Amino acid sequence: MLKTSEPARTDAVVVDGLRKTFTLRHTHSFKETFLAALRRKPLTTQFQALEGVSFSIKQGESVALLGYNGSGKSTMLKLISGVLSPDEGKVLTRGRVAGLIEVGAGFHPDLSGRENVYLNAAILGMSKKETDALFDDIVAFSEIEAFIDTEVKHYSSGMFLRLAFSVAIHTEVDILLIDEILAVGDEPFQQKCLARIRGLHDAGKTLVVVSHDLDMVSNLCQRGVLLRGGSIAFDGDSKEAVAMMRAG
Amino acid sequence: MTTETTSVPALRAPGAGLGLLDVFRRRHLLALLVRKEVQIRYRGSILGWLWSYVKPLTQFAVFFVALGIVLRQGETIGYYALYLLSGMMIVTFFTEAFQNGTRSIIDNSALIKKIFIPRELFPVASTLVAVVNTLPQVVVVFVIALISGWQFSLGAVAAILLSLLIITVFATGLGMLFGAVNVAFRDAQSFVEIIGMCAVWASPVLYQWHLVADRVGEGALFTLYSINPITAAVELSHAGFWMPLHPKNGLVLPNLVPASLAGLAIAFATLLLGQFVFRRLEGRFAQDL
Ligand SMILES: Nc1ncnc2c1ncn2[C@@H]1O[C@H](COP(=O)(O)OP(=O)(O)OP(=O)(O)O)[C@@H](O)[C@H]1O
Numbered sequence A: 001m002l003k004t005s006e007p008a009r010t011d012a013v014v015v016d017g018l019r020k021t022f023t024l025r026h027t028h029s030f031k032e033t034f035l036a037a038l039r040r041k042p043l044t045t046q047f048q049a050l051e052g053v054s055f056s057i058k059q060g061e062s063v064a065l066l067g068y069n070g071s072g073k074s075t076m077l078k079l080i081s082g083v084l085s086p087d088e089g090k091v092l093t094r095g096r097v098a099g100l101i102e103v104g105a106g107f108h109p110d111l112s113g114r115e116n117v118y119l120n121a122a123i124l125g126m127s128k129k130e131t132d133a134l135f136d137d138i139v140a141f142s143e144i145e146a147f148i149d150t151e152v153k154h155y156s157s158g159m160f161l162r163l164a165f166s167v168a169i170h171t172e173v174d175i176l177l178i179d180e181i182l183a184v185g186d187e188p189f190q191q192k193c194l195a196r197i198r199g200l201h202d203a204g205k206t207l208v209v210v211s212h213d214l215d216m217v218s219n220l221c222q223r224g225v226l227l228r229g230g231s232i233a234f235d236g237d238s239k240e241a242v243a244m245m246r247a248g
Numbered sequence B: 001m002t003t004e005t006t007s008v009p010a011l012r013a014p015g016a017g018l019g020l021l022d023v024f025r026r027r028h029l030l031a032l033l034v035r036k037e038v039q040i041r042y043r044g045s046i047l048g049w050l051w052s053y054v055k056p057l058t059q060f061a062v063f064f065v066a067l068g069i070v071l072r073q074g075e076t077i078g079y080y081a082l083y084l085l086s087g088m089m090i091v092t093f094f095t096e097a098f099q100n101g102t103r104s105i106i107d108n109s110a111l112i113k114k115i116f117i118p119r120e121l122f123p124v125a126s127t128l129v130a131v132v133n134t135l136p137q138v139v140v141v142f143v144i145a146l147i148s149g150w151q152f153s154l155g156a157v158a159a160i161l162l163s164l165l166i167i168t169v170f171a172t173g174l175g176m177l178f179g180a181v182n183v184a185f186r187d188a189q190s191f192v193e194i195i196g197m198c199a200v201w202a203s204p205v206l207y208q209w210h211l212v213a214d215r216v217g218e219g220a221l222f223t224l225y226s227i228n229p230i231t232a233a234v235e236l237s238h239a240g241f242w243m244p245l246h247p248k249n250g251l252v253l254p255n256l257v258p259a260s261l262a263g264l265a266i267a268f269a270t271l272l273l274g275q276f277v278f279r280r281l282e283g284r285f286a287q288d289l
């Protein structure tokens, strides 16, 4: 028998001793490889993007992942969503994960908005029935009803992002990973997105948010995890994490 | 065992899947991916889907006039144009599915790098797109055969379906194999184009099988030639569309039944090998692309 008396406090994400190494290739053709080998130059170098990171996130928690460019935030989210696999250590998740690593990754410019909504919802793991039920909400949220049957290539970039974000934010998930996508659209739309994300948090979803808008993200999330050079420099209150990051 | 029905799902490693079985589970997405490719193919053209019928019809007309009448091939082989077209269709289907499958992973790199979905979806979708593109050709060949006096028989229909099945399985397996290798070594793509070029000659499409048998005898070399799944599929297509017309010099591969079964077995073995290699390499797709 499993103990399920406290489902709200079980771990949603467990990261344990996680290591991710990328191989950087210095040669890109047969000739270069040959010449480099002759001169005994290294053909590749290993780059540790994450070195032994451990933390866990409880269900219903909202966590800001902070750090400078190249500190490994996106890599971390990709590992949680399963896009990348760990070289060492492990990542475990509970329930459906939707990684909004980039909105509109699955959009095709030659398809209409409607077709793209269905395609992208399916990519994010929704069934046809679920998409049918949510379709009107998705379109209403994006506020581009008039253009829904137009090919996406004729959209303005803001409209494109609105629709893509709207699909993503309506998917039925337990864990939502958000990478730098809150900068979509104009001010009113951003506020609407934030309100929606707060709503998801109130509904008990687990959130992991990456953003360089430090004030926004520390207001949105209680907990902050600061990454520096691939390892955790701080894990605690999000305001403190931001202060620490600013202090350098 | 949990007694609670609303129990929380178990902790699991993200990105671990069941390979091709997951493709079946995500068939809604698979259908949408195939439909996307098919839809954008003829976007903005007036004739649209009619083009898929115009192409094989034109091919038939060219074969009929240029090879059948001008080069007089039709005098030695009955229904020569139909012979060519029914074999050519199979090889075209194979090369299209194989080449698209090989490119499928890098063509979808934007998606693979950002969102986790079972990556086997892409080569499988490529094959299905090739199936959809081949169906109009099957229709054209079938109608031409009917006009020429084709009579229904269960054997003929079974031969045609088996032919398409062999290619579908074989091309999917090869597409997964080469598609996975292509991520790290784009050479795979060029290599596959050359295979496509050779495929027409490695099976009796533009000539009859006995020309090979005359040269190499019916020994081990010929066995090697005839267990090529494409040879089996081409001959099955001939058996289904062309033989029922009782053409002059109408011959198909001797031992067509064992050859087809061997072809089918090789196709499935290739699919397993493709899946195996794909799983070994897919962990690196997102970072190498
Ligand atoms: N596929 C890859 N191959 C090689 N190196 C990579 C790969 N992906 C990421 N890296 C490296 O890993 C490091 C961390 O990258 P990551 O994208 O996680 O940074 P980030 O914290 O998201 O930065 P940013 O704030 O700019 O988005 C970078 O130095 C990057 O060059």
Ligand SMILES: [Mg+2]
Pocket (backbone or CB within 6 Å): A073, A074, A075, A179
């Ligand atoms: Mg990033």
